[in-house]
Amino acid sequence: MKKIFLIVFLIPIIICGCQNDKEINNLAIVNKIGIDIENNKYKVTIQVIDINKSNDDSQENLSKSITYSALGNNISEALNNINLKSPKSLYLGHLELLIVSEEVAQNKMDKISDYFLRNSNVSKNFTMLVSKTKTEDILKVLENDNSFPTGNILGSVENSSNSDGTSSNIKFIKFMQDLLSEGKNPILKVISKNDKDKLTIDDIAIFKNKKLITFLDGKYNIAYNFITDNIKSTNINYKCSDKNYIGVNVTKSNTNIKSIIKDNEPIIYLDVDINAQIEEVNCSKEEDNISKIRSEVEKEVKKMIDDVIDETKKDINSDIFGFGENIYQNHLSFWKSIKNDWLDKYYPNLKVKTDVEVKLDNQGSILETVR
Numbered sequence: 001m002k003k004i005f006l007i008v009f010l011i012p013i014i015i016c017g018c019q020n021d022k023e024i025n026n027l028a029i030v031n032k033i034g035i036d037i038e039n040n041k042y043k044v045t046i047q048v049i050d051i052n053k054s055n056d057d058s059q060e061n062l063s064k065s066i067t068y069s070a071l072g073n074n075i076s077e078a079l080n081n082i083n084l085k086s087p088k089s090l091y092l093g094h095l096e097l098l099i100v101s102e103e104v105a106q107n108k109m110d111k112i113s114d115y116f117l118r119n120s121n122v123s124k125n126f127t128m129l130v131s132k133t134k135t136e137d138i139l140k141v142l143e144n145d146n147s148f149p150t151g152n153i154l155g156s157v158e159n160s161s162n163s164d165g166t167s168s169n170i171k172f173i174k175f176m177q178d179l180l181s182e183g184k185n186p187i188l189k190v191i192s193k194n195d196k197d198k199l200t201i202d203d204i205a206i207f208k209n210k211k212l213i214t215f216l217d218g219k220y221n222i223a224y225n226f227i228t229d230n231i232k233s234t235n236i237n238y239k240c241s242d243k244n245y246i247g248v249n250v251t252k253s254n255t256n257i258k259s260i261i262k263d264n265e266p267i268i269y270l271d272v273d274i275n276a277q278i279e280e281v282n283c284s285k286e287e288d289n290i291s292k293i294r295s296e297v298e299k300e301v302k303k304m305i306d307d308v309i310d311e312t313k314k315d316i317n318s319d320i321f322g323f324g325e326n327i328y329q330n331h332l333s334f335w336k337s338i339k340n341d342w343l344d345k346y347y348p349n350l351k352v353k354t355d356v357e358v359k360l361d362n363q364g365s366i367l368e369t370v371r
Contacts, residue, residue, distance in 0.1 A: 028066075028088040032142065034099045034135025035112060038071060042108075044078035045069040045136040046090070047143060067143045069136055075115045092122040096154060098172065099135040099191060100128070105205060105212035113176060113210075126172050127154055129191045130205040130212065141197045157189065157201055165222040165234035165250075167201060179210060183324025183335070183342065187224070190215060208318040208343065220311065223304040226272055227321045229255040236276070238300045240283035247280035248297050251361065259326045261334050266346060268323050270354045272301065277361050290360060298356040305354050313348050323350060 032047040047067050068085055072078030083090050100112060116122050131138050142153070157169045170188050178186035190203040202218040225231045231253040237245045252275035260267050278293060312318055319325075324342050328335040338346055 026088055027091040028086050029094050030090055030092050031094055032097045032099070032139055033092075033095065034101075034131070034139045035075070035104050035108075036101045036134050036136055037103045037108070041071045041073060042075055042078050043069060043071050043136065044075060044082065045139050046079075046082060047139050048086070048088075048090070065143050067139055075112070092119070095123045095126045098126055098128050099131050099138055101135050102130060102132050102212065105130050105188075105207075107211070109179075109207070109212065110210050113179065116172060117176065124172055127157060128170055128172055128175055128188050129157075129201070130188045131191050131193075132215075133193050138191060138193055138199065141193060141199060153191075153199070153201070165225045165231045166218065167221060168204075168225065168230065178322075179207070181322070181325055182328040182339070183319060183326070184322035185318045185320050187216075187320050190218075206312070206316055206318050206320060208316075213318060214316055216308075216311065216316065220304075220308040223308040224320070226253060226255060226301065226305055227257075227270065227308070229253070235279070236297050236300055238296050240296075244282040245280075246278070246283055246293060246296070248276045248293070248360075249279045250274055250276045257321075257323070257326050259323070259330055261327075261331055266323075266327050266331075266334070266338075266350060268326070268350060268352045270305065270352060272305070272354070272356045274301065274356065274358045275361055276358055294358045294360055297358045301358070302354050302356045305356070306352075309352050313350065317343055317348055319343060319347050323347070323352070 028048040030046045030048050034045040036043040036045070045067060046069075047065050049065060068082045070078050070081035070085065072081055079090060098116070100109070104112060116124070154169075157167050167189055168187065170186070175186050175188065178184050186207045188205040188207075189201050190205050191199060191201050192203075193199055204216040204218060204221060204224065205212050206214050206216055222231070222234055225234075231250060234250045234253075236248045236250060240246050254273045256271045256273075258269040258271070260269070274297075276297065281293075309321070312320060319342070324335070324339070324347065328339070
């Protein structure tokens, strides 16, 4: 019901957002927003694409990024204060990236989400990230470093999500769906800045009760994507001797989640079907065996999945995979009886049975290897 409300709520917003057509030269196009807390107020930092149209029609428009910041008691007031500094009207219809600080994610996420959900002038298809440092500092690095503009950040997130599964490009709509879901907690990826102003997107921000509660090591992102059926491609390497590895490229993955209720306890079954290709074999002849490679890849993926589930059950206690959502969808009466105790009582003791099956598409290519 909450998801239906979200969709119905968004339809008029999206339609209305497309009706206001202003001259581009009169607009400061906001493509990035960062939100921090400073002196118990919101500090909003925006980056705008300032387009300067040349008088010579044969020349292309020139653009550069400009960063503005302002304080406010809420997001609207902070943006209005920025508007007073900007020579052009702020336009959020092409927003691509929202970064929130750790403090904002811990304490103000419901208010932030409400603002962007209600504002009919804001695009809803932007990527969200959490920053462990001030978002203002992140955006200033981006303004001063043309080698890493917004497009490259989003491209990096999208590419690592599609090509190797080490990231997840979480859009605002997806975050809101998970935030409002029965039996699922949302995640966001984390952007970090080191002392040399190098930016990386690595860890996973874990939410519970609409608040950031902790961070999960980025090494678990592939397993998370396997469970949530978001693997498009990735590489699996396993050790076949002290110094050698076998590399396998996953070309397709499909995960089916099934829940049953037995003796008044939920059990989750995870079936993961994988198509893969052998990319590299640096092992001895006895290790160069189709059945053995398939078996070892299945064990490796199963271990990855079981490890991240155990991590969220024992130390984090947040159902980021939507196991509770599956129970809600398939066993509604049972879910209603346990939902208030799901995270504290049932999820930490949840039985999850994982089955991984791997099909190797290029079996014949390794029969004759060069050594």
